[in-house]
Amino acid sequence: MSSKTPSVPKWVVDLQHPPTLKSKAGSIPDPPGYPSQSTALSKKQASKEPKTQPRKQPTPEEMDTLKLKKAWEVALAPVKNLPMTAIMMYMSGNSLQIFSIMMVFMAFKNPIMGIIGTNQAFERFESESNKTKLIQAKLAYVAMQIVALAVGIWKVNAMGLLPTTRSDWLAWEAQREPLDHAIPAF
Structure with a gap:
């Protein structure tokens, strides 16, 4: 067996060694305040040294705060669609x-499915330290879904489908018994 080193793909080589910038062709000068890219890059590279600092990992308290903010965004999302x-x-x-009819169906289906799936909507934001704070966001989410359901009820009432x-209830009412009877004369 011969031991061959695997060849490096061309895109990897291109990423490691980017092509050089071509000089500006033509006699058109740069606009005032906008030097050409090649001179701007060389000045930036000469004046600055590469200062790359690794990103600091957030603390658990910061992560809980961010998760709570995102949970409130999810909780208030149904109102944005109203x-x-x-x-x-x-x-x-x-x-x-x-x-x-389709609009009314969707006006009832979406809030009901949202209320049913409340825990699934917030499970990615839940941790041991923010469980109690997340309950408020869940309650707000359910309240917003109920408001969305009220819009559907308004539409059904406007269509005349609510009794x-x-x-609307005449079929269940008892017929009145007359107190007096009139007999016509012949």
């Missing part, structure tokens, strides 16, 4: 058509 949802529902009209008037 104006567009309300406008779409208003524009779809109050008649029973396929588009308005809110007396005429």
Whole structure:
């Protein structure tokens, strides 16, 4: 068996040795305040030494704070969608058509699925030290989902599908018994 060293791919060589910048061709001078790239790069390289410092890892307290901020962003996200949802529902009209029915279906489905999946939405932000603080964000999330559900209820009421008037319940009302009877004369 011969021991051959594996050849390095061309892209690795290109990354390790970038091509040199070509000189500016033509007689067009640089605009005032904008030197050519080659002179700007050489001045920067000459004046600065490479100062690369490794990024400091965040402390657990900082990570908990960041996770809590992200959790609050997730908790308030349903409210950010409400104006567009309300406008779409208003524009779809109050008649029973396929588009308005689909809008109402989505207005009920999304908040209900959001309430059911509350723990899954916040599990990536949860740690032992911020469990109690995360409960407030979860409650706010559920409250925002209930507000989104209220927009769906508003739409159903506007379509006339909620039984809110007396005429909607006439089938269950007892018929009035008259107190007097009138007999017509012949």
